[in-house]
Amino acid sequence: MIQNLIDKLDNFEHVRDAIVAILAAETASQQALAIAAGKDPDLWALTIYAERSNPWEAFIDSPTQADPIVNVWYESSTANPGASNSIQRQDMRGVFNIDCYGYAQSLETEDGHAPGDEAAAFTAHRAARLVRNILQAAQYKHLLARDVVNERTITNVSAFQPAQQNSSIQQILAVRLTLNVRFNEFAPEYEGEPLEYLSLEVLRAEDGSTYFVADYDYTIGD
Secondary structure, three states, X not given: XXXXXXXXXXXXXXXXXXXXXXXXXXXXXXXXXXXXXXXXXXXXXXXXXXXXXXXXXXXXXXXXXXOOXXXXXXXXXXXXXXXXXXXXXXXXXXXXXXXXXXXOOOEEEOOEEEOHHHHHHHHHHHHHHHHHHHHOOHHHOOOOOOOOXXXXXXXXXXXXXXEEOOEEOOOEEEEEEEEEEEEEEEOOOOOOOOXXXXXXXXXXXXXXXXXXXXXXXXXXXX
């Protein structure tokens, strides 16, 4: 039986949470840098979620929501047997998706009509651009610690339109960034008892061959 309570998060959870924390910290930092540069900080604002199935519902519930929504979610992990061991450490290739949602309302302007779907696409693209640059920055090569994450890279970027009840939602567009992360997972090891006493014997035939006896008491001197 396993000796201790398994009371921890696995590293795929830590990696997901690190992605969320990095994006949250950097969007705030980028807004501050934008203000210092005399630019509109709203263009660097993101609303970050984790493991939401329908994060875009915030746009429907609050049509004035203007900031792009970013949802980070874990998809899968695959072990690399050649770089793992069967006891304690598994070398994993994990897939994490970062979905960037943009929303805009159609408006009448002095020049005519400003379509909301076009503005939503540009907003989603802007969010994806910001996310990609943050996560691929040199500072975040290992996301967590070197002994946990070996490497990370965005391997795919694709646009899609969210759907609700098998129909597309107008004026909401999204871009998905697929982040591949190589990281270590660890499992409990057996914790042995300290050796207290060892008795050894080497016995051979009665023709003059060696006969050896040795006893070691490791408790002496404790």
